[in-house]
Amino acid sequence: MLTETQRRGLVVVVEDEPAISDLVRMYLVRDGFGVSCHGDGEAGLAAVRRERPVAVVLDIRLPGIDGTEVCRRLRAADDWTPVLFLTAADDEVDRVVGLELGADDYLTKPFSPRELVARLHAVLRRTAGPATHRVYRLGRVSVDTERRRVSLDDAPVPFTATEFDLLAHLMARPGRVFTRDELLAAVWGYAAQAGTRTVDVHVAQVRGKLGAASPIRTVRGVGYAAESPS
Structure with a gap:
């Protein structure tokens, strides 16, 4: 029998602030997702390529390569895994650049972890598509x-x-x-x-x-x- 985590799938979280990363992990696990956390862009990019998650929660400001570069490299490799960006409240330029690179959604810090889970579900519903064929x-x-x-x-x-x-x-x-x-x-x-x-x-x-x-x-x-x- 599949576990709830297996049914929901794996989410890769790329966030360099441990407190935020741990909070996101806790809420995603509570909702039935598997979670793989990474603290810098290179490690996060490698994890996405290796683990093939159902979605990526990606901070923009990261050590090494930043979140926008991670997203750019994924899309350049024809990887369209849904991406939800985490951005600072005053980083409108980063948010726009992230969306232009192919991100599906974003949240500004500080954010409600419950809203993050809800947004993630919305992105995954969009990926699944409608029940009827048109x-x-x-x-x-x-x-x-x-x-x-x-x-x-x-x-x-x-x-x-x-x-x-x-x-x-x-x-x-x-x-x-x-x-x-x-x-x-x-x-x-x-x-x-x-x-x-x-x-x-x-x-x-x-x-x-x-x-x-x-x-x-x-x-x-x-x-x-x-x-x-x-």
């Missing part, structure tokens, strides 16, 4: 919800879990305009205080990957919608 097409872009694959001219394009769910949510309702707050609630699973800048960064990432074929349209003063490019 294929959405707009112009040259298609989204397959069962295979969790985005294709451009039938060629797969690598997406993070969050980028995928943002695009799928918009393409499932073509022409419908969503505010940033609505997208935060529907895709990320939390309210507006998390910061609507997160939505803008992920939209920019999707557009960067799909180029002129991107179906996402900005509705000035309101939000975003998906439609076939003209």
Whole structure:
């Protein structure tokens, strides 16, 4: 019989402050995850490559290589393991850079460990995808919800879990305009205080990957919608 830890999977935590690392470990273990903690970027990167976790909790400010570099190297190696960044409250630039590199979410310090666990569950739900199989097409872009694959001219394009769910949510309702707050609630699973800048960064990432074929349209003063490019 599988243990609860085996069912939840392993999370790699890369954090150089022992008190924070121990707190995160305690709450994740209590929730049924296996946890592997590391105190610097090189060790954390090696652990992710070696242990193949279900997710990574990654501090940005680390000894050696920092968290953004760890994330960059993972994505460059086509490793799309979900990443949740931990950042200082005043490090907006780091948060944006982290999201641009392919992080799925972030929390600012000090944070509630219960919120961290909730955010992690939200990221993993996005990775698992919906129970029903749908294929959405707009112009040259298609989204397959069962295979969790985005294709451009039938060629797969690598997406993070969050980028995928943002695009799928918009393409499932073509022409419908969503505010940033609505997208935060529907895709990320939390309210507006998390910061609507997160939505803008992920939209920019999707557009960067799909180029002129991107179906996402900005509705000035309101939000975003998906439609076939003209």
